[in-house]
Amino acid sequence: MPKVAVIILTYNGLKYLPNLLGSLFDFLPQTLEEEVIVVDNHSSDGTVxxxxxxxxxVAILEQSANLGFAAGNNVGLRYALERNFDYLLLLNQDTIVTSGYLExxxxxxxxxxxxAAVQPKLMLYPLTDLVNSLGNVIHYLGFGYTYGNKTRIHDPRPSRRGGQSRKPTNEINYCSGAACLLRASALKKAGLFDDQLFIYHEDLDLGWRFSLLGYRNLICPEAVVYHQYxxxxxxxxxxxxxxNRFIVLLKNYHWLTILVILPALVIMEVGLLFFSFGNGWWREKLKVYAYFLKPSSWRAIFVKRAAIQKIRQFKDREIVRSFSGKIEHQxxxxxxxxxxxxxxxxxxxxVKNLIFW
Structure with a gap:
């Protein structure tokens, strides 16, 4: 009987937990051995x-500070790995599960x-006829986006927002951290979420590392989870x-690939800088540059890059063929x-056809 750890990271999520835990315990299968683990990121709303x-x-792992999504989930993942669970299910606090999803x-x-990982079909809630994610996509410049966001699952129209049928495969670039099942043995080889990221891109980074090790990331549309996104x-x-976009690129790409995409990366960066001034987040953009001016930032990146490049099994040419050149479903x-x-x-x-390494 497979052992499954259900890991829920909470931060002031009391308004969501009755729906999530109510559905979770309603649909716990008898064919699996499960434990529910809640990691609380120092909530102040009475969650604990x-x-x-x-x-x-429920096993409650209280934290004395908000560790962020990456490090917070890692607390639960380490707890589960130490107890030899076979599979580790990550659920956002704002999800609601359905019958049969875990099986x-x-x-x-x-x-x-x-x-290494499989994601359910994520549907929005309460607009339950709209998709939240049919798997996530990696853009070659490091952006990540959800496939099919805000489309209707049976909408055949090839609209700008992508209302279209799913590609005839269940393999995806990476699974959404909002709801995904991880194989414990693969996670031990690839490593946990990168604590340095704190929040955003941590699921993209992990999915990319799985691919570098020769593992697959899958979507299982028969399993449905609602997301109060x-x-x-x-x-x-x-x-x-x-x-985090730059950290992930610098860690995971072969250095030759970075050189090949550099012209597009520079043009995108100039455009984003102007865009940030026009939309009021230029201070955040400048803080990013300040971060990369610190030697300690580069040391941390290079240490992790060396570890990843040492254990990788697949070359970039095998990985990037599925990366997107477009940003869609925003x-x-x-x-x-x-x-x-x-x-x-x-x-x-x-340029992707030039990548032979």
């Missing part, structure tokens, strides 16, 4: 007392031994998104993105 009063069987996810990894308009997020339909997509996509279609 409420958990102790209502869900005494479907476990079954997908059981029949695909080279798969709220688009964050916080200015601060741009710092983490932009900083929360806000941006005309600037639509305008630049053809240029960056054309560049990628040419």
């Amino acid at each position: 007392p409420w958990l102790r009063e209502n869900y005494a069987s 479907q996810l476990v079954g997908e990894l059981e029949k695909n031994p080279r798969a 709220e688009f964050s308009r916080s200015i601060r997020k741009y710092y983490y998104m932009e900083r 929360e806000v339909d941006n005309p600037v993105v639509r305008a630049i997509n053809p240029f960056f996509d054309a560049y990628w279609q040419v």
